[in-house]
Amino acid sequence: MEYFLHISIICLIYILFSSSLNLELGCAGLYNFGHVGFFAIGAYSSTLITLSDYPVWCGFLSSMLIAGAVGALFSWPVLRLTGDYFGVASLAFAEMVRLLLLNERWLTRGPMGIPGIPQIEVMGRIDNYTNLVVALLLTTVSLFILKKILSSPFGRTLKLIREDEHVARAFGKNVVSFKIRTIAIGSAFAGLAGAFWAHYIGYISPNDFTLQLTVLVLLCVVLGGRGTLLGPVVGSIIVIAVGEGLRFLPLPASMTASVAHIQSMLFGLVLVLLMLRRPQGIIAESHLLQET
Amino acid sequence: MQQQRCWRICITPSVNLLYYLQLLINGIVAGSVYALFAVGLTMVYSIFRFINFSHGELIAWGAYSVLLFASAPFNLPLWLAVFPAMLLVVTLAQLQNRFVFSPLKNSQPVTLLIASIGLSFLLRGLLQLYFGSDLRSYETSLYESIDIGGIFVTHVQMAMLCLSIIFFVALHFLLTKTLIGKSMRAVSDSIELAGIYGISTRNVSIFVWTISSVFAASGGFLLALDTSLDPMMGLSFMIKAFAAILLGGVGNVWGALLGGLCIGIIENISTAFVSPGYKDFSAFALIVVVLLFRPQGVIAVAKQGIR
Numbered sequence: 001m002e003y004f005l006h007i008s009i010i011c012l013i014y015i016l017f018s019s020s021l022n023l024e025l026g027c028a029g030l031y032n033f034g035h036v037g038f039f040a041i042g043a044y045s046s047t048l049i050t051l052s053d054y055p056v057w058c059g060f061l062s063s064m065l066i067a068g069a070v071g072a073l074f075s076w077p078v079l080r081l082t083g084d085y086f087g088v089a090s091l092a093f094a095e096m097v098r099l100l101l102l103n104e105r106w107l108t109r110g111p112m113g114i115p116g117i118p119q120i121e122v123m124g125r126i127d128n129y130t131n132l133v134v135a136l137l138l139t140t141v142s143l144f145i146l147k148k149i150l151s152s153p154f155g156r157t158l159k160l161i162r163e164d165e166h167v168a169r170a171f172g173k174n175v176v177s178f179k180i181r182t183i184a185i186g187s188a189f190a191g192l193a194g195a196f197w198a199h200y201i202g203y204i205s206p207n208d209f210t211l212q213l214t215v216l217v218l219l220c221v222v223l224g225g226r227g228t229l230l231g232p233v234v235g236s237i238i239v240i241a242v243g244e245g246l247r248f249l250p251l252p253a254s255m256t257a258s259v260a261h262i263q264s265m266l267f268g269l270v271l272v273l274l275m276l277r278r279p280q281g282i283i284a285e286s287h288l289l290q291e292t
Numbered sequence: 293m294q295q296q297r298c299w300r301i302c303i304t305p306s307v308n309l310l311y312y313l314q315l316l317i318n319g320i321v322a323g324s325v326y327a328l329f330a331v332g333l334t335m336v337y338s339i340f341r342f343i344n345f346s347h348g349e350l351i352a353w354g355a356y357s358v359l360l361f362a363s364a365p366f367n368l369p370l371w372l373a374v375f376p377a378m379l380l381v382v383t384l385a386q387l388q389n390r391f392v393f394s395p396l397k398n399s400q401p402v403t404l405l406i407a408s409i410g411l412s413f414l415l416r417g418l419l420q421l422y423f424g425s426d427l428r429s430y431e432t433s434l435y436e437s438i439d440i441g442g443i444f445v446t447h448v449q450m451a452m453l454c455l456s457i458i459f460f461v462a463l464h465f466l467l468t469k470t471l472i473g474k475s476m477r478a479v480s481d482s483i484e485l486a487g488i489y490g491i492s493t494r495n496v497s498i499f500v501w502t503i504s505s506v507f508a509a510s511g512g513f514l515l516a517l518d519t520s521l522d523p524m525m526g527l528s529f530m531i532k533a534f535a536a537i538l539l540g541g542v543g544n545v546w547g548a549l550l551g552g553l554c555i556g557i558i559e560n561i562s563t564a565f566v567s568p569g570y571k572d573f574s575a576f577a578l579i580v581v582v583l584l585f586r587p588q589g590v591i592a593v594a595k596q597g598i599r
Binding site: 031033077078085087088089091092093095096099100102103211215218222258261262263264265266267268269270271272274275276279 | 343345392395396399402403404405406407409410411412413414415416417418420421425527528531534535538567569570572573575576577579580
């Protein structure tokens, strides 16, 4: 039961994280491969703030603010690139964040990581049920907000920008400002996911925030279906279920250490096959824009 | 000698001068290898119009397959193991081209990019599964160095420099003098026009992947000889190669050479001023700086990048 609880909580964190990526990648067509950087920023800022004796909710709020602000700052130079260029540049950003976390030991303790992060406490209770309830609450509220954003004029403009920037510009939309706001919002939610993850796991180190996580989240979004609200949810559940299911494979004892490698190979393979066979993912986005 | 005296006016102690010169030499050597990576990346870009993320894995596979042929079941001497290793990596690149990138050629660049990310994970996972995640190194004693007036250059570094020069000269003649090289340039200018003239895109892509994988694998081998083998090595080299082609202008072979040299020199000189932990940081920071201060050049490039 404890194990099932743990998986559910991790799954909820992934749903939140991949939904925030979906706003950028699916709706605005910004292929941000450095999303894990904001996850890390959120995790570290919430950790450092709660460790200096502020309550956990304070950590959550500030992690959203800090990640969002960094997102806006980062997008300013990088948005001069489009398409796959933006992708690789954002990936470089994530690596920069990781190197900073590794090297600024006075702040982050470097590769040793930070242990003993305060747990989430609701009405004096600290256990996994509380964690689950809080995760469920955070994810539902965030999904609701994202849904509101998607169906608002703002969200529709984003999809227009994704389909054709020139048309959007012709309609008098400030494309760059829309993109910057999108990245700020997406990063804020990624920061929230990171903060929750840090408080749940209780220990963070720069090695938790590698490209591995980016690819995992990318897979969640692409597998589920880009640009849909439900896509990342379905994608995350499948990815986590398959990833965890691999642990129960009847492998010889000498192979147990290599489960992680088999996992990443499998995820890579799925990503390639998806692109070849069904690039729109499981839940395809209805083409409202094309019909009207 | 004259030049040295001029230098000494700027930097008083001569030890410092030698130190910076040494860093400069190291930078040029490393940069020449980065240039090899960047050329492969930019050539693939000029035909397929996407940044090949799994380029880093070709680098790592180059280094590891030499280790494969030099160890237990084969036990070839290192210089001999290079040849089957190159063959292996070229085959791998051709398989990628045949089964993943060619079928996707008409889709959006981002689809290709995601596919290449998946591919790089698959390939890296295979490396980690077979060789483990630890650092490895070749069992050799190639590390003697030559002393040129207080500056030390190892044999491996000499080999890197010579190899890059040979490869770049060969590439120049391939692109300007042979039919396949000329067709490659034609296809990279305009794929439709080249098609009208009856140039086979298939042959050109085979050519491009061969060049790109040979350059990546041999560069990867030499860098691994100089330092060590690490399954993750591909990623940071890929990003450096990307920074190099951003600097030099995409699709431009000589720009990639210059960009690679710049990255190598900047990264090595930077170790004199900041902690060596930030050595990889400089390439990333350079990407941002280029974007901030040379947007007009980059935007012209980015317009090609859309489709």
